Amino acid sequence: MITGILSRMKKAMRKSRLNVSVLIKTLLRQGIPEKEMLEEIERLLLQADVGPVICESVSLDLMKEAKSFTGEDSVKKKLKELLLAHFRVNDGIRNLTMPQGCASVIMFVGVNGSGKTSSIAKIANYLLKDGRTVMIAGCDTFRAAAAEQLEFWSEKLDIPLIKGFSGADPASVAFDACKSAAAKGCDFLLIDTAGRQHTKNHLMEEMKKIKSAVTKCGVARLSEILLVLDAVTGQNGIVQAAKFNEALCLTGVVLSKMDGTAKGGITLRIEKEERLPVKFISFGESLDDLSRFNPADFVESLLMD
Numbered sequence: 001m002i003t004g005i006l007s008r009m010k011k012a013m014r015k016s017r018l019n020v021s022v023l024i025k026t027l028l029r030q031g032i033p034e035k036e037m038l039e040e041i042e043r044l045l046l047q048a049d050v051g052p053v054i055c056e057s058v059s060l061d062l063m064k065e066a067k068s069f070t071g072e073d074s075v076k077k078k079l080k081e082l083l084l085a086h087f088r089v090n091d092g093i094r095n096l097t098m099p100q101g102c103a104s105v106i107m108f109v110g111v112n113g114s115g116k117t118s119s120i121a122k123i124a125n126y127l128l129k130d131g132r133t134v135m136i137a138g139c140d141t142f143r144a145a146a147a148e149q150l151e152f153w154s155e156k157l158d159i160p161l162i163k164g165f166s167g168a169d170p171a172s173v174a175f176d177a178c179k180s181a182a183a184k185g186c187d188f189l190l191i192d193t194a195g196r197q198h199t200k201n202h203l204m205e206e207m208k209k210i211k212s213a214v215t216k217c218g219v220a221r222l223s224e225i226l227l228v229l230d231a232v233t234g235q236n237g238i239v240q241a242a243k244f245n246e247a248l249c250l251t252g253v254v255l256s257k258m259d260g261t262a263k264g265g266i267t268l269r270i271e272k273e274e275r276l277p278v279k280f281i282s283f284g285e286s287l288d289d290l291s292r293f294n295p296a297d298f299v300e301s302l303l304m305d
């Protein structure tokens with residue numbers, strides 16, 4: 001990761017950052033009763049929302065080492081190591097599936113306001129910079145504002161947009177978009193979807209229909225279904241991830257609004273508890289406020305200097 005992004009990420013994530021100085025002082029203060037020490041470590045980790053399972057494991061491991069810590073650096077190094085150990089190791093799992101002879105379709109799902117449309121714009125920007133050709137499709141045909149927002153981004157990024165008329169069947173818009181992306185020879189088709197139930201059908205049913213339309217189109221390949229999660233939602237994000245994953249078999253997560261939360265630790269929980277790779281994080285409203293997710297950089301940003 002370029003240093004520029006790491007320092008912007010650190011700045012954006014300041015609310016989530018663990019004030020390790022307290023923790024370090026606690027761990028270096030010999031003779032402190034064990035129970036008190038454990039409580040102090042747990043309090044700090046829980047603040048960042050890493051969840052009880054990881055919290056317990058990390059704090060117990062830190063306790064075990066407490067006597068061998070010689071100074072600030074040794075505590076920090078161990079803490080980083082322990083947090084990092086909870087991420088999935090194979091970095092390949094965080095790569096986007098690349099197009100293989102036909103357009104690669106990425107469907108973005110998630111509740112209203114989670115950051116789907118903005119993430120699509122940011123990821124389109126990221127792919128364009130990588131030399132890829134991109135098309136976007138608006139399958140939230142219910143909200144007029146949804147189409148307007150996509151129009152804005154398609155003009156700004158100068159990429160084609162396929163959208164249906166108001167009230168059109170989202171699955172047929174997705175189907176047409178696949179045909180169009182194939183005809184134009186686009187590398188990626190990014191599909192925006194609705195986040196709120198607005199018909200008799202359940203939201204998940206609508207998502208399944210879009211998924212099935214893309215799978216059946218025959219000219220493009222559904223390579224990813226990414227859940228966009230607002231990091232601010234904390235614990236509720238885990239519940240959302242479980243629901244969407246069960247219905248759609250997600251391939252990964254985009255965590256948005258990392259700049260607005262003190263709960264960046266949710267990243268660990270998604271990977272550990274839901275077994276979903278976090279592929280991107282966004283930490284601001286501008287197009288460049290997005291980064292591929294890298295656990296080592298994330299842990300680095302999570303700990304205060």
Ligand SMILES: Nc1nc2c(ncn2[C@@H]2O[C@H](COP(=O)(O)OP(=O)(O)O)[C@@H](O)[C@H]2O)c(=O)[nH]1
Nearest residue numbers: 112113114115116117118256257282283284285
């Ligand atoms: N601060 C901040 N705001 C964000 C981020 N991602 C999205 N937003 C804002 O969150 C709001 C909802 O985003 P939007 O993409 O429209 O969500 P959607 O309903 O899921 O499509 C918008 O005002 C975005 O500008 C982020 O990473 N940081």
Ligand SMILES: [Mg+2]
Nearest residue numbers: 116117140146
């Ligand atoms: Mg939207």
